[in-house]
Amino acid sequence: MTTRTVAEARRAAVLGSPIAHSLSPVLHRAAYRELGLGSWSYDRFEVDEATLPSFVDGLGVSWAGLSLTMPLKRAVIPLLDEVTATAASVEAVNTVVFTSDGRRVGDNTDIPGMIAAMRERGVEKVESAAVLGAGATASSALAALSLICTGPVTAYVRSAARAQEMRGWGERLGVDVHTADWEDAAGAFDAPLVIATTPAGTTDALAAAVPGAPGTLFDVLYEPWPTPLATAWRSRGGAVVGGLDLLVHQAVLQVEQMTGRTPAPLAAMREAGERALASR
Template sequence: MQAPRRAAVLGSPIAHSLSPVLHRAAYAALGLDTWTYDRFEVDEDGLPAFVAGLDDSWAGLSLTMPLKRAIIPLLDEISDTAASVEAVNTVVLTEDGRRVGDNTDIPGLIAALRERGVEKVESAAVLGAGATASSALAALARICTGPVTAYVRSEARAEEMRGWGERLGVDVRTADWEQAHRASSAPLVIATTPAGATDALAAEVTDAPGTLFDVLYHPWPTPLAAAWSERGGAVLGGLDLLVHQAVLQVEQMTGVVEAPLAAMRDAGEKALAAT
């Protein structure tokens, strides 16, 4: 019998996290009967002690807010992808005791778009300027051949997004949030804002818009996503991102070549439907 192996998602608040549903579905589909995946309420102050207490039964950690940057000083190594946005959402604990950090949000976002046939775009728009927006810019650095317009609420946020653009090699142009209704003319729009922030934009979506990737997943659809779909545009939601980034986490933590995407998505959809 295989030795017990542990993984978990850490964050604060954490009760809403779908990560246990997704990872446990993967373990079941893969026959990893000795693997467990839990959630722990951990804030920045409590993170060092939690990490210090991990024994050799632990295979990996998923990190959500507010820990994606706080974890970095506690690691032995981080990937270039994670370093590019100074954010780690995945830690793999190696057999020799090293703690290796990565960011699967960025390739997960790209994989989700690719699944819907979006491989390259000539321009894009980003709604918002938080941590998810920087990951969106890192993904766009790989698939967008032209400018990205970031719609933000303050000059400080605008400066921050332009700085990320310079760092990531993206031609970022900024616009005031009051102009965000213009975003729907872009071939790809990535909405990274909290629930309710884009509701007023729903009435101003153009006919036959391109692709919207709204990173929210509950409640779903958002008014913007619903309006976008009604006008004939393609829509991806937060569950698409969650599943694709979790697929990569499962592969890194367990060593399997291909995590069960369909089983994980089905589990996530059922969990959301039950809420």
């Protein structure tokens, strides 16, 4: 991707619906301050699938990139000129970069962001893993696991349709995916790595089932934090990777792509995110 002149006034934003809760502006603005990009701005816009095409088409030459959250990660793909192999592997784009020649390039920084967040906590390779949930984040988790998990992955889901979908993602990504009923989700805790991808409150009832000396929990939520599951996990001596870890690491990659500046200031971005969450 073409690196732009950093002295130019540039714009970027996060799009989604709902979007008011997003921490992305806090993280990206902290990066701009640290990098000395005083002319750069980063905002948030409430945009749904119906209004996305007109929004993107209306952007001017000052725009450097977009971050995308639900429900736009798949809806944006037809609007792009190019999609990276990483994003194509899960049919989900969370990053759009506008090149100097006007092309729209889509990428997925959630997958490498997950890997970086786990590596930071000492998780390099695992022999097996479990995934709680079967949504878009679960498919990204499978993509990340395809690179660090040498054995089977068990996905705990609520329906036969979701089970079939997860097995399909496993075949596509080269992961040996087994599926199990959500009612048996406490069985996931025997795995050395558990990735919880479900909405807030979904795993709360499982907290009492966490065994002694568990492995690593990667809970993708960052608000509310810590979740009851994460609290129970830590109290029993297990390692925990949180949603803020993921959010920061994927945002670092977005900043680097949009600005052309590397490395992005991980520590400053994390500190800004922690302050923002503490004030809510």
